[in-house]
Amino acid sequence: MNEEESNERLRQLLRLKRHEVPPPGYYPRFQDGVLGRIRALEAERARSFWHRWFPRVSVGSVAEWGRRPAFLNVGAAAALLAAVAAWSWIDSSTAVDSRVESSGSIASEAALPVGSSDVDLPPPPPVSLGPEVAEVGAWRTPEAAATAAVPAVDPAWASGLAFPSPRVSWSARSRSPVPAAGFSSTNPLPEGLFRLPDGAGVESYRVRFTGSSR
């Protein structure tokens, strides 16, 4: 047998291997197996982020964890802290920069001139508005503004101060700010709330000292 015949004979024998086939019904099962593995892979990928960071936690165990007292306490504390932080942020971003304590008194901010760092003023004492003006923002209507009490200033504190004539800047709609009666440059209101006469049409406002004449 020459080389060519030997090669052909060998190829003939090897072609017998084409007749080696898997058992009947194999290929549909094979295909189901492939697709099942792919679906499992995709499902695992969907959970992979959670499993990557918390490999011991399964989806089912999260609910069980939530029922544990320790996690309830931690969760409640975290929720409370988040609520306090949100309240503080909201409170600091409102137009009125006074806070009302539960007793109804106002803790006023320091009467610092806006835009000026030359004047160093002491913080004003707290003043009591009375229970009828217990909450910032209560002067939402002219009627409420008319009936609200005017904060009184401690004369002892005021006597030690020499305030310049305040140049008041408004953020309210009215163009004619009218300070409450009885106040002058030596007995000014601390930075806080002004009461406007009736009909001013302003719901709420704030006063800032814009500079010093000294």
Place this chain on the structure above:
Amino acid sequence: MDPIAESTVSTRVPSRTLPRTPSGADSGTEVAHWVRRAQAGDLAAYDHLVSEFRERIYGLCYHMTGHHEDANDLAQDAFVKAWQALRNFKGDSSFYTWIYRIAVNTCLNHLKLRRNRTQHLSLDDLDLQPESDPDLVALVSEKTPRRDASLAELQRRLNEAMLKLSEDHRTVVTLHDIQGLPHDEIARILGINPGTVRSRLFYAHQQLQGWLSDWMK
């Protein structure tokens, strides 16, 4: 008289006995359509692709390992890897070439890991349909129990000889002589030049003829 010795040389191989290869514009267009949809995440489209190529990929893995169970696992691994890498398929080669390359690499990695272990055979049955293959007609012409014993013995010896080949030589024999791929296609799959394919085939044939000398007469 030995039925194998009486076999006639035939160069015609019915297409049924060869793995179907994608040919023609329609088949390639259809496969490209499924590939695009599968790349978009359509698992039903990928199901079509698995159905199209499952026999060839399984056959490749089986002839490379001589072990049905290993072939099942490796073929499934190849299809799963192909799904995971599908978005990286740019279409530079045909999907057929690309998935064959994945399957070959999967088998070679498996064989490298098993290199130091004794390789056992777990053979599929011979599906003998003599009417479809003149070569097989010659081999099974003698309808006696001795024929079946001869064929079973031949199958075992064939697979043992294949396992004696190195992985690289076994790969080219599987792709060319068993699965009927041309040299150029094999070169594209393996990432080698066609000359290397021919030289590996020549060397592998020399070795197999020596191990199967009893059946070469």
